[in-house]
Amino acid sequence: MTNPIIETNKATVARFLAGTHSPNIDDVAVIDDTVVPHIACHGFPGFPNEEFFDRESYKAFFRIFRQSFSDMSFETLKTIATEDFVSAHWEIWATHSGEFQGIQPDGARVVFDGIALYRMEDGKIAETWLTINEPLLISQLGKGRARAA
Template sequence: MTIIERNRATVARFLAGTHSPDIEDIAVIDETVVPHIRCHGFPGFPDGEFGDRESYKTFFRVFRQSFGDMSFETLATVATGEFVSAHWKIHATHTGPFRGIAPDNARVVFDGVALYRMEEGRIAETWLRINEPLLVAQLGRGSARAA
């Protein structure tokens, strides 16, 4: 297996675990992420930044409380030397507060991109870009819903 194949497989395993119907699958973070992870662009953290695996787990726990009944799809993955990028789409139900917007069980659909820098086959840095304008536009709008 090449380094690129190994890195792509690690990211696929990470995404499958962190977006699994069983939130306990976020334990995959311990196996796929370095302890000194650096993360950028994460809603709910000061300046969108944090630097440890427990914060990564917290992000996914809170995110899953905000958006339940989730289906996650990886649309494209690109891997080069030390970087893997994934374009993804989520369909979910707004079940908990997000950005100060109270949940109303709206079905939402949104996409985003994550760029992962790898170290020895594990994720060492993540840049997250959620299509937040699309997501927020679907929240708290009564009967106007996404498909």
């Protein structure tokens, strides 16, 4: 027997991930429908203490990220959900097309993965903990066009 709360939470996160990683950056507007206004986010590079607490900052993160990495393909590898939390393990393939953490773009194709844990409130994302495999990502940047696939 399926639990409707868990299914709602999983569907919300799937919709959020699809919109925030869509080829159309305007799809980040999905944040307005899937995230509470008082969102708390942890582990986001580029923000003071890697944290922020509002939906507009969440949108800004994805817009900035998409300026650094284009031609992105995104896949959710595994989702685990309870009534209060959804965890997603994902993988991204992208082109390094804009500065990221001070590293100038070189057009290289990169691949990296990460995990996001979402705390849910009434079917919406209320808190996010993000862990990017940053050592893997950084190790692929700034190597020159010769290694681009």
